[in-house]
Amino acid sequence: MYQRILVPIDGSPTSLQGLAEAIRLARLTGGQLRLLHMVDALSLTLGMGAYGAFSGDVYDALQKEGQKILQDGHQQALAEGIAADTAMEEGVRSRLADLVLEQVKKWPADLVVLGTHGRRGVGRMLLGSDAEQVVRTCPVPVLLVRGSDAVAPD
Template identity: 30%
Template structure:
């Protein structure tokens, strides 16, 4: 049984399904919703490792808070509390790193997120998380 669960949350229907699945399937677990402010590949990706954070604008932080607000509402609907966290970087790297930092037992991730091309099959972020994570990953379709 998982005591601590990380749910990457980007506001997509698939992320919402993953969050609801976590609440329904693991009623006693602590659930953490994680939003990753994506940093484009390039210089920052070379300088900043998965464990480091680069500064982001207040506008980006507000956007992240707006994305996570429905997640908090979903928690309330399920009579649950929800921890939220916002990090920056490449989503797949940051999800795995955050799962390790938070000492979670399980990552529950939607099969794909908002990006059009990533909607094919499993989704690029979900696929990379499954391949990279030393922690069990449950993919919700």
């Protein structure tokens, strides 16, 4: 049960809480992790809007930061005695869910563990929800870990 656990991480406190939960689960099941990070040039370009094309230096910095995020997560898993590898995807993508779906099939994963901000209302409507997209498209179970900054229930 849950021998291959895919964990998308972006370095945010919420994604790191997801990683911590994935490590605990892998310890219980004897599973292994694949840590996944996405460097998305399309989002960066669209975010800059009228400021024009972004510098290659900015993209290089994003790649280096992505490698550091993966390295730190990998070290955290190893320190807990959990086997882990990493994957960084670079290029033009608009949705994390597409990358997760691709990795689930390619690796293949038994479970996806994903930190979520737990936004509701206007915040969710304006920002969208990567977690929701993953849940809707993923062919394997998805464990959503609400961050400590998540909105408290009404």
